[in-house]
Structures are given as structure tokens and as C-alpha cells.
Amino acid sequence: MSSRTTTATRPAGTRPAGRGRRRPLTFDRVSFFAVFLGLPLVIFAVFVISPFVQALYYSLTDWSGFSASMNFVGFDNYVRLFQDDQFVKSIQNSIVLGLVVPAVTIVMALVLATLMTVGSSGTGTVRGLRNSNIYRVVSFFPYTIPGIVIGIIWAQIYDPARGILNALLTGAGLGGFENFAWLGDSRTAMGASMFAIIWSFVGFYMVLFIAAIRGIDPDVFEAARIDGAGRLRTAWSIIIPLIRDNIQTAWVYLGIASLDSFVYMAALNPGGGPQNSTLVMAQELFNTAFTKGRFGYATAMGVMLAVVTLVFAALVFTVNALTGGRDKEARR
């Protein structure tokens, strides 16, 4: 800063530096704006905003995707969407995924992160479990594997005849699970798919939360300990309020990923599962576009998917605000 002004020495009537003070628009500053503001905005406009607007336009046409001609059909595609029982089913599935997967993942990741940071004995200094570094590394592994591979691995695990899961269950004396098709039974297909997705995410979010907890001043934990807070109380009243922002970010990310879920579902149940119980919007969109050659209609589905995702993000922020996430003071 060129003018080192502090509140004590500032003459009355002038504003603090950088707030509404006109600075001459020198070449330096203009070129700085152009490069650091203009360029990213142009890129953003060309590669993000314009495709989005084009998508809106295509969703109002009957474009097949394989010719340059198309007719404008107004909102026909959107009307059809809501009469299309299969698409409605896929919206429901996506929403269930978007609610359950983030909730379970975050709860599990928080529990594990707490154990690794403050989970050790209730006396002495506040420490995590012994060897928690090993657990951290191990549970991070699944996140480093691409989703498609995870899907394929779990599809093998769930295989009715050769899968390791049925082998373990029948080995444990549960004869009813012989040849049980986990992914082929509408009662279990969704749960089994969710389990695979959650399994792939938990490790990463645990590491994220551990990093956030490490950023909290240890004195806070010590103080809580002296005041007689147990480990549960510490987790509930100290950790969660103090790493709220991380949790919120995780929630939005996980929500977007699970609303999509395309990769996992395509590997586990490419056809949408028994009675379409695991069909997600992205799968339905892909089929409509590439196997049915109806790009206009598929684009309308894409717009719906975007709307659902935005609504979800708005919900998360709203809930966070309502539960007191906005007041910057620590709650007492």
C-alpha cells in the first residue's frame, strides 16, 4: 500500500484507502483490468454462458442431433418431460440420491474425522486415535480410483454367484443370500448402488474435515476439556460449529456429484436397474440423446437437471443461513 493510513492518523473526512477513491486510469491499470478481468470474463462467456443459453434454445426445438435442421416447438419438450413417467422416476431417484448420499457421507466422514483428531482417551492432551495416519491414508484410497473402476469393482462384488459379498454372507450361514442379485432386485439395487458411491467419497471428505479440524486452535479443545466436555460434546459443540463452512461446501459438492451419479450407475446398472429403480436423470438424458436420437428433448432434460441442481444448492445455503451460519460470531 502506498498510503499507509490508519484510523488514528487519518484526517477527518477522507475515506480509507481503496474505498471509492478515484484513481487515474493509467495504461497500467487498464491493461491490468483487461488481462485479469476481461480475459477470464470472455472465456467464461464463451465457454460457460453461451453454451448454457444455446442449450436453453435447443431444448425448445425438435433437433434430432444428427442434422442441421430443427423446428422450434416451444415448451412441448418440457410438457412431455412431466408426462414421461420414466423421466419423472429418474428425477425421483436423483433426488433421493442427492439427499441420502451427502447426508450419510458427511455424517460418516465427520465421525471418522473426529475419531482421528480428538478421539483418543478422555484424559491428558487432546489427541486422535493411535496410528490415525494409517487410517487416513487407507481410507483415502478409494477416492484416488476413477468412478468407473469403482463401479466395475462393486458390480463384481455384488455378483450373485461369484460375488465376494454373497460368498461371505452364505459362509456366515445366511443361506438365503445364495445367488441373491443385489443389483437385480428393486428392493436392494438402490441401496447397494448408494453404498458403493458413499464408499468412494467418505475417505476424501474425512481428510478434508481433518484438515479443517487441525486448523482450530488446540487451546479451544483444551479449554473445553477443562470445562468437562466429553468427546461427543466436543464434536457437537465445538468441531461442527467451527468447521461449518467446510461442511457446507462438502454438502454442495456431494449433492452435485450424487445428483449426477452417471458414472457409478452406468457401471453398476447400465439399463437403469430393476424396474428403473436406479435410473438417474443423466442416464435417461444420455439414452434419449444417443440411442433415441432426440437431442432437443434430451437438452430439455439437461436443463431440468441444471434446475434441480441449482435448487439443491440454494437449499443447502438457505438451511445453513437459517441455522445461524451467517452470523460470524461463534455461538455461545
Added chain:
Amino acid sequence: MNTRRVTRRRILQGAVGAAALAPFGGALTSCAAGTTGDSGAKKKQPAKSATSANNPFGLEKSSSVEAVIFNGGYGYDYVTFATKQVDGKFSTKTKVTPTTQIAQQLQPRFVGGNPPDLIDNSGANQIGFNTIVDQLESLDDLFESNNYEGTKIADTVYPHVKDPGTFSGKFAAMNYAMTVYAVWYSKTLFDQNGWTAPKTWDETIALGEKAKAKGKYLFVWGKEAATYYHTLAMDSAIKEGGPEVRLALENLEPKAWSHPALQQVFKAMETCVKKGYFVPGGAGTQFTSAQAKWSNDQQAILYPSGGWIENEMKKATKAGFTMTGIPEMTVTDSPKMPYESLRSAAGEPFIVPSKAKNSAGGKEILRAMLSKDAATNFSKTRLAPTIVKDTVPSDGFGSSALVSQTSMLSAAGTNVFNYQFGTYYGLNADQLTVWNSFLSGKLDVAGLTKGLQQISDKVANDSSVKKLKVTS
């Protein structure tokens, strides 16, 4: 104090606003599917040579040809075999690109009006024909031309091979591989146990009982291939009830699935499901591992599929299996179409787009493929018949499955049928769901009928889908 000053924040706000508004300012005119083709300058067609008996399509000497070939069960080198012949004859330069993502890869090129000269539009990601049939060359002149041996191509091929590639009267796709739909079994295993291959559904159910006594199942299915039983059911019913069944299905008629012939087949299948003749858990089994239970473990003794099955399971077939095909079962002893009738659809549709730069080259490659050398090479290396007759020797290059395919084709003669509605409207994914439930015992015949009827009705009632008209 109150003069509006330019602040960093205001510049940012302005810039964001401008960016958000920019696309509305005429950017819409530069859509991805912008104006192409006709309005532009005339596309660069190589000057066509005069046509002659040796050059029926007027392929220009030393021009370039581009082919994009689906790289699936049959690979793509059989096309390269033919392009080498064409290059030798016309000193053209042919580029063959293999891919498994036909639709995804070629979509922008169709939109941009510069598709390749020849496409093998096949595989899971094939382009739905209802979307591109208007943009394809008619291939009638190909069948009217002579092959490299000097015989008219139309006289060298099996009957009805044009049908699967004919859409509303336009012959737009040359299906090269002869696919015979049949029920496959191990002759060795049947001989050992003294079983005979069943001809009717009653015999099939009786065989199921015998297999059960030996601790084996009758059938096996995998989740991605549950519709093989859909094919089997339709074929059985068409043989039983005659062409009327097929026409009702093709034209998406409102009560098509309630036809008595179909209902009888569904009932027979339901009996097999109820009696536990299917290997359980198929709805959660990947289809190739399900097929291995038939070809390798011999847990199941019959499998309905197309002629590609031998090639597909090559690495997972028990030694001495002697894979053999039989025509699909009928319901009674006196079906409307003879027992030997087959659903035989030529598969692997090759297409030549109208907007291709060198469509003559595309057609010339097809002409080479339909000549003796290339067709024999395909059967020999792929163990599958092509639509060209008499290219498979009696020993079937040592493949029992190929021998049974050619003998089935000869026995069927002109009693060959096919239907297109499933692939044309892209219904397979929806039908899989219903069939998986039915074969798992979660749906009864009524539920299956209702489910399949809904899928057909949905397309029939959708005014935005162009319908196929089938009259014969």
C-alpha cells in the same frame, strides 16, 4: 462526495453484467448447429469419372476415401481387407478409422455436413436410423452392380437381406454380417446325456425337468442381455402365429402384445421361471459372465442368442463344446410358419451419407466387400456368415456353430423374417428393465404384457416421433 465514482466493485459488476448479457446479443446466431451445407459453396466432390461395368459408381482414380468402422465383436480389419483391394484397383487412398462410439463421434460431422464416405453404424452407440435415414444414399445401385467376379450382386446374396436396412421403402443400409437368431447348445453335452434339442415349448419344459435332475438349469440370462429372451419370445410367437404378429408389433398396435401366440410363449416362459429352470440372480449378473455359465461351466444347457455368440465367448468356451444352433421353438406342432423359419437379420449396417465427399468410394468399398475374396475372408476370420451365399465351405472352417448357421439358413430358404421396431425406436433399454423383472419372477405374464405394451404405446402416442410403416 456523492459523485458516482468508478470503483473496482462497480467495474466488476459491470463486467459480469455485460458477460451475462453478451450471449443474447446475437450470439445465438452462431449456434453449434448453425447453418451448414446447402447455403455454403458447393462441396468439393472429386470430379466423378464416367461409370462403366468395372467402375459402376464412377470412383475417381487416386481420390481419397474415408471409412469409419465400428470396432466391436467383428473388429474392423475385414474392412481394411476390402479397402486394400479398392486401393489396388483405383490407386485411391483410403483411411479406415475404428471406433466404438459411432454416434458420439460422428454426431458433429453429420451436423456440420461433412460425414465420412462409409460408416459401419453398429454397436451399442449406433445412430438411430430414424434420425439419419433422410441423409443417406440409397444403395439400390450397389446391388444392381456386378461384383469383382462379374456376377450381379443381387444374385449372390441371401433372400431378404435388404429388409433390415430398408426404412419406409428406402434401401439405405447394407447389412453385411448374416446374423441368425437361434437357440444354442453343446452337442457333446446333449449326446452324453441322451437329450434331444427341443422343437416346441412343451419339449423345452420337459427338458428342463431332465436338466434339473442332473443338477443343471435350462437357461441363463445376464442383466444387459435379458432381451435375448424378448427376441426368442417374439420369434417363437411369429412362427406360431404368422406374419400378423410381426406386423402388429412393428406398427406398434395398441393390443399387439396380447396376441394369443405371444401370450402362449410368455406363459411357457413363466412356467420355466416358476419351476426354477433359469439360473437365479441373472438381473444382477453381467451378461458375459452369465453366458460363461452356459459355455464354460455348463450350469445352463440352452442359450438364445445371435450367431455372434461363438465369437463373443471364444475365450470362455469349454474345450469340445461343439456349439450348435437350432431354430427357435414353436408353441405347437403346427405353427403358421414352418419350424425351420428363422429370424435372420443381416447385421452390421454399412451406410453411405449423401453429403459425403466421395460417396462413390464408400460404395466401391462395399462392392469389394460383397465380392468373393472379402466375404470368404470375413467368414474365415470371424466364423460368421456374410450375406453373400456359398462362401462357407462344408467344414465351416472348423466351426460347428458356423456349419449349423449355414445349414439353418439353407433349410429356412425364403422363410426368413425380421423386424426393426426395437432398434429403430431405440427401445432395448426400456425393454431390458421389464424382462429382467419377468425373468426374476417379479412380474407375471400380465405384468410383462402391460410393461411391453406401455413401451410400444409411448412411442405410438408420441407425435414427435416419425413412425415406421411396415406392410409386409
